[in-house]
Amino acid sequence: MNTRVMIAEDEPLMRERLLEMLRVEWPGADVVLVAENGNDAWDGFLEHEPDVVFLDIRMPGLSGIEVAQRIGKAAHVVFVTAYDQYALEAFDAGAIDYLLKPVQSDRLAKTIARIRDKVQAPPAEMGDILRLLRAKMPEAEPEKMKWIKATVGRQIRLIDVEDVLFFQSDTKYTRVVLADSEALVKIALKDLLGGLDGERFWQIHRGTVVNVKAVAAVERVDAERLQVIVKGSDEILPVSRTFAHLFRD
Template identity: 35%
Template sequence: MTTAIVVDDEQHIVEYVQAKLATLWPQLNIVGTANNGRTALAAARELNPDIAFLDIHMPGMTGLELAEALPPACKIVFITAYDQFALAAFEQAAVDYLLKPIQDERLRQTVTRLQQRAHTDANERQNLIAAIKQALPQKQDRYLQWIRAGLSDTTQLIAVEEVIYFQADQKYTTVVTPTGEHLIRRSIKDLEVQLDPAQFWRVHRGIIVRVEQIVKATRDLRGRYTLTLRDSADTLRSSASYSHHFKQM
């Protein structure tokens, strides 16, 4: 008998899929359900199901991450609401997927395909997941996105996306945004390695500036540049040793 698990962070979707499958594929034995990736993985390892219906968007561990960790023999059907990136990837990779709200006809087609397909190829699945991941918008989690600035008793959060420039101020660093300045206890050197180099340039020993903010770079005889900024009246001075950014301009 074919076995399956159904995983969705919303319990009533799990129940809904279960009920639909019961009428469309009565022989299918749903051996387990779960509401998050981690319990689903534990269940899959214990029950070793033939098929897994997986919601993509779940807290903790996403459906894609879960799919990668499932036993290779397990066939996977992704479930998702509107998600333009994922859908394009599914179509391209010819993956089985169900759109929320789930339509009977679509589920019937999926069931037929699952019944016809005897086994899955582990390599094939890895390739599919890789293709989907590539199509999804890249997470920029390699780079710093939030900066904590301590105010008297609370910690304010500044989005890195809003920063115009950073300027070293003795042991501290001044963070300049369109709405004001904040002092943080982090060095320019430490910030430089954590910021996206495509978005931030270090133009001086003590200055990192958002590239997008530079309106004009004026060169003087000593090879230094004076930078005019878009959202700040301040002008910045680059030093000759950090002016390689402007050479090609």
């Protein structure tokens, strides 16, 4: 079976170059998505569930590091960067690989060979490497959202993000659920993600992000499925297979 691959790169020429090089160097790869920014990369990852992801470190919206943090152990990650000062010693730890721009065919061939050797094995834990990368590029960290404006009836409310139990996608809107009420914001969930603290808010489903402090318990539905019980809410939130590892480690 072909390996499913996703590319996330905001530079058009680099996107096309990497795509063409993959066609030549790895004809067995099935490129399921080419994303132009971090938000589309994450949304596309949830839809296509690729085995391998090539991520530019710096992208509009979610950065490559933030996307990798959300991917966790769900796929093998290769970072693509123009900046060799971004802790290449961390990449060389062997958990993931990296490509320096402009990508050279011989270096890509080595990366592909490394991926082929381990693509059938579970992806490695990236926590320590991501922390090293964040420490090397603090200026890339966007300020996290503290308040959110939301419609409640005829009113516009200013809601403290820490009071939110969970966010849930609702067509063009996002439900903002609190212990005593709920509201709607006219922002897609994927566009909210970049402003939320990934340590505090966990995505557990393509359409659901939960406040970790609001998780009362996690129940096993069957051998494959989990669901979250939320403090202060009667709703039960399903956990998709992509995010089950969050509660199993």
